Amino acid sequence: MKLxxxxxxxxxxLGIDPGYGKIGYGVLEKNRNNYNTLDYGVIYTDKDLNLSxxxxxxxxxxxxxxxxxxxxxxxxxxxxxxxxxxxxxxVGEARGVILLTLEEEGIPIYEYTPxxxxxxxxxxxxxxxxxxxRALKLILKLEKTPxxxxxxxxxxxxxxxxxxxxxxxx
Numbered sequence: 001m002k003l004x005x006x007x008x009x010x011x012x013x014l015g016i017d018p019g020y021g022k023i024g025y026g027v028l029e030k031n032r033n034n035y036n037t038l039d040y041g042v043i044y045t046d047k048d049l050n051l052s053x054x055x056x057x058x059x060x061x062x063x064x065x066x067x068x069x070x071x072x073x074x075x076x077x078x079x080x081x082x083x084x085x086x087x088x089x090x091v092g093e094a095r096g097v098i099l100l101t102l103e104e105e106g107i108p109i110y111e112y113t114p115x116x117x118x119x120x121x122x123x124x125x126x127x128x129x130x131x132x133x134r135a136l137k138l139i140l141k142l143e144k145t146p147x148x149x150x151x152x153x154x155x156x157x158x159x160x161x162x163x164x165x166x167x168x169x170x
Contacts, residue, residue: 014071015158020094026155027069030162040151055097073108075161120160
């Protein structure tokens with residue numbers, strides 16, 4: 001789980017913001033109290049494909065990310081609230097594929113509510129998207145504000161987990 005390099009502990013964390021059209025991901029490396037943003041972005045699925053093909057694309061693309069970055073742990077945002085039941089079901093199915101893929105790859109999974117993630121990044125559990133993005137830019141010393149929202153949310157989930165795990169990596 002922990003890589004020991006020159007007496008220090010390093011951990012790579014994959015953050016995921018579940019969806020079925022857009023799945024945000026963020027990859028952070030934590031070394032003691034230092035953060036290095038390795039990557040962030042979005043896995044897109046074609047809206048013209050049926051759901052099963054979209055789920056398969058999510059699995060393949062997520063597996064490629066895992067194979068490339070070799071994360072030690074994953075932070076996945078929990079589903080919160082949807083007005084549209086059909087959308088909630090599809091996002092839930094995509095989230096199931098995400099969790100299954102992480103489990104198959106042997107990556108420990110930690111789940112956080114949107115409130116917990118916002119609290120970890122901004123200190124305020126009801127922060128808005130823009131506040132989260134600006135805070136991430138400052139905290140992670142990024143050149144630009146992370147976008148789109150899905151990628152920023154995934155990066156925030158990874159940071160939340162890194163913050164949660166800080167006592168184990170000192």
